[in-house]
Amino acid sequence: MPTANRARSNRMRAQASIAFMRFALALCLALASKVSAQELGPIQLHYHERPPYAFTQDDDTVTGITAAPAEQAMRRAGLAFKWVRTPSNRQIQLLERDTGKNCMVGWFKNPQRQLIGQFSAPLYRDKPTIGLALFSNTKIDSGIALEQSLQDSSLRLLVKDGYSYGDFIDGLIQELKPKKIVTTVENLNMLRMIALDRADYFFIAEEEANELVKAAEFRPTDFKYIHFSNSPSGSQRYLWCSRQVSEATMAAINQAIVELNADSQLDEHAEVLH
Structure with a gap:
């Protein structure tokens, strides 16, 4: 009788082991399928x-x-x-x-x-970064250095939250701490903010400025491009x-x-x- 009990116990352990291996295999196949689906x-x-x-x-x-x-x-x-x-x-x-x-x-x-x-x-x-301002704004014009515009306390710089303007300009903004207006709107509405005199200028690549003014349905003569004397090559x-x-x-x-x-x-x- 003890021999029969041991045999029955061994069979039960073997069956449990097989069941566990089947479960583990099914789990591995499911995980592999999920990884494959993610990759593909x-x-x-x-x-x-x-x-x-x-x-x-x-x-x-x-x-x-x-x-x-x-x-x-x-x-x-x-x-x-x-x-x-x-x-x-x-x-x-x-x-x-x-x-x-x-x-x-x-x-x-x-x-x-x-x-x-x-x-x-x-x-x-990009082409070198420029500033975009109202043509009628007499506080800022081409030929100045980036540092001059950022240190001028009368100028309001419009910046987009979370955006980068390249290492050089980002560094100047962090160092000089200009008067900033931070927004989450896209560039089209940033241009409208300039038109409404809610800010003086913002940074933009020249190729983008051309398209932006067209898309906003303003006249090109409503705005001016500020070419800075030390603007680096575009990022x-x-x-x-x-x-x-x-x-x-x-x-x-x-x-x-x-x-x-x-x-x-x-x-x-x-x-x-x-």
Whole structure:
């Protein structure tokens, strides 16, 4: 009888062990399937309406001087993606939460942003930063240094919350502490704030200023461009991606961007030769 009991006990332990292994195998397969689905799922390319960098066309496609190379890089790397129109502050929140495969199109790189996301190879380099002011504003004109405008207590600088204007200008703003008006609205409404004399000027890349005045339906003569005597070369713009985007995927994106930039330089060289 003791022998029969031991045999029955051994069978029960064996059955329990097999059942546990089956459960563990099923759990591993489920987790592997979930990881695979996450890796294969499309990258969300986030943008907000900001001509000429990124904007929606009449046929609902997205284009622009940062949007177009971002899409080309995704296609060249063979990656699935989906365009998502998202306000800029919401884009920052998505990266802070790191809950999905998100890439923000056309952002500047700085140390604070590198703490919550990863940056691609550069998509585009801006022209030098200018100031945008009302033409009738006699307190500010071209030819002054950036430091002069920022130290002038009579001038109200309009800045967008969470934005970077490049390392040099960001550093001057932090050091000189100008009179600032901080807003969360997009550039179109920032221009309207200037028109309503709620601020004196704001920083912007010249190529964007041209499109902005057109989009706002103001007359170009209503505003003036402030060319600073020491404005540095424009900053580069990147894809700013969440940590959920794998290293392998980022490597594929970067390789595609590098190849596209090389192709573009060859095309420019060929045009010069012709």
